[in-house]
Amino acid sequence: MKKTILLIFLLSLAAKGWPQSYTVDSVPNTKIINNSYVSNPDALITPGAVAQIDQLLASLEQQTTAQVAVVVLHSIGENTPEDFAQALFVKWGIGRANKDNGLLILFVEDQRTVRFHTGFGLEGALPDAICKRIQIQKMVPAFKEGNTDAGMLAGIEEVFKILTDPAYTDELREPDKTSDASSLTFFFAMGWFIVGPFVFFMKRKSGYSNSIQTSSDKPNSKISKGQWWLLCYLLPLGLATFLSFNNDWVLIALSFYGYFIFMALLKYLRVLSRGNAWLKKGLYSTVYTFYKENSKWMGLAILFPIPFAFLIRPYKRKMQAVREHPRDCHQCGTKMNRLSEATEDKYLSKEYQFEENLKSVDYDVWLCAACGSVSVEQYVNERTKYAACPKCKTYAFYTERTTTLVHATTSSTGEEEIIKRCKYCNNRERTTITIPMISTSSDSSSSSGDSGGSYGGGDSGGGGASSSW
Ligand SMILES: [Zn+2]
Ligand SMILES: [Zn+2]
Incomplete structure (x- = not known):
């Protein structure tokens, strides 16, 4: 009789869940049993907390396909949480098989330890340092007070935020990022210090201008060698060195933004002044073409609306003024008149008229009222599909x-x-x-959503972190 009573007593304890020591094989896989992410056989957290965690993790899996298993045990005997978690992770296959995006959160009461065990696919989003920080900041304080529910919930909510909101992760990583900023600019400075002279010597033959070069047949917008060393070598070098001591992404972005605006603005002013120098020689058509060739900076107005969006109209007006500026007659020096489109045709050859009709070239005809001499200026339109014919040059x-x-x-x-x-x-x-050959890119898409009755077969390389209290 005594034996029977003892047996009933022991059975009832077992039924209630007498704290026992679990092995990897004896932990109930609740994902299979009742599609719950939380295995809580010793009832160390309340059913309410289990329901909340399940809701959160189901939503997480639906949004990201990442699978999180939560295992809350009184004891794992003499096993270490690391070994136990790795073995359990592999046995259950937490995370999608092709993504290995699983996370096992193991709570061991008698060892007063919580372990995050991450699959390969989550090591990027949840590096060990971040896991450790979540445990120390969100979980351990509550565990110390004996509030297992609160600790688990706070930790899992943090994991949820990190995996669903990339911006939130960036916030957490901010301290690491600033040291990246400093080393990035430092390496840029070192790199340019070495590479810069090579770039100079490569461009040495034709890349620089000695003056405004009024000796060649058209103006150029090149800078002198001295200006190159100053503006393209020393200035960015000094800027990067300065920035490597300041460790601030915003400052880096603003500085380089400012540098490019400064350089583009210098070029703009250089083009204008070189053109002006040639205007003094009366080469209006040449300068107009030079201005047109150097008008690509207008595209910068998209990236740098200030100041470039405001410079487009004046620049175009200047170009038009140059094109329409009265020319001096080569024969007698009198000011010539530009003929209208309607009256110029009789001075244009058939080929020229043909080109004007195609709009591939625009011709201006200048007529001297005093001596009757004619000057025809050619403006090729780069934006048509037509090029010069190798045979007739049209x-x-x-x-x-x-x-x-x-x-x-x-x-x-x-x-x-x-x-x-x-x-x-x-x-x-x-x-x-x-x-060229067709290149193949292998991208296989996978379905997302709740995987139903079991974990997806993910693998872990043993990454993660543990904290004890
Ligand atoms: Zn004349
Ligand atoms: Zn032809």
């Missing part, structure tokens, strides 16, 4: 047809035939070009 040469002769595959190149034709003289030219 800007009416275009790609009439391209035909694929041999299709490119993933293992061999292809061939393409290009027929170009001159609309004016009907000259046709055929060329073939090689089409």
Whole structure:
């Protein structure tokens, strides 16, 4: 009778969940049993907390496919939490098999330890240092007070925030980032210190201007060698060195933004003043073309609306003024008049008129009222499909047809035939070009959402962190 009573007593204790020591095999996998992320066989956290954690982790898996298993045990015997967590992680296969994005949170009451064990795929988002910080800041204080519910919830909420909101992770990493800023600018300075002179010598032949070069046939916008050393070498070098001591991403961004604006503005002013020097020689058409060739900076208005958006109109007006400025007659020195589009045609050859109709070239005809001499200025429109015909030189040469002769595959190149034709003289030219091989990119997509009755088969490299109290 006594034996029976003892047996019933022991059985009832077991049924209530008498604290026992668990092995990896004896921990109930609740994901399979009742699709719960929380294995809590010793009832160390309340059913309310389990429900909250389940809700949070289901939402996490739906949003990110990451799987988190929470195991709350009284004892794992003599095992260490690290070994136990690794073995349990592998046995259950927490995380998607192809992503290894699992996390096991193991709480061991008698060892007063909490362990985060991360799969390969989560080591980037949850590096060990971040795991440790979550434990120390969010969990251990509550565990010390015996409030297991609060500690688990706070820790899991933090994991949820990190995995669902990349901006939040950046906030957590801020202290690391600033030291990156300093080393980045330092390496930039070191790199440019060494590479800069090579760049100089590579550009030495044709890259610099000795003066405004009024000796060549057209103006240029190049800088002198001395200016290059000052503006392109020493200035960025000094700037990067200064920034490497200041460790501030915002300051770095602003400084380089400012540097590029400064350099672009210098170029803008340089182009204007070089053009002005040539205007004194009366070469209006040359300067107009020079201004036009150097108007690419207008694209900068998108990146740097201040000041470039405000410079576009004055620059265009200046260009137009240069183009329309009265020229001196080469014969008698009298001011010439520009003819209107309607009256200029009789001074233009058939080819020129053809080009004007195609809009591939615009011609201005200047007539001297005193001596009757005529000067024709040519402005090629770069934005049409027409180029100069190799045979008749008319800007009416275009790609009439391209035909694929041999299709490119993933293992061999292809061939393409290009027929170009001159609309004016009907000259046709055929060329073939090689089409590069098709490159394959292997991207397999995977479904997202709750995986239902079991974990997905993820693997862990043993990353993670533990904290004790
Ligand atoms: Zn004249
Ligand atoms: Zn032709």
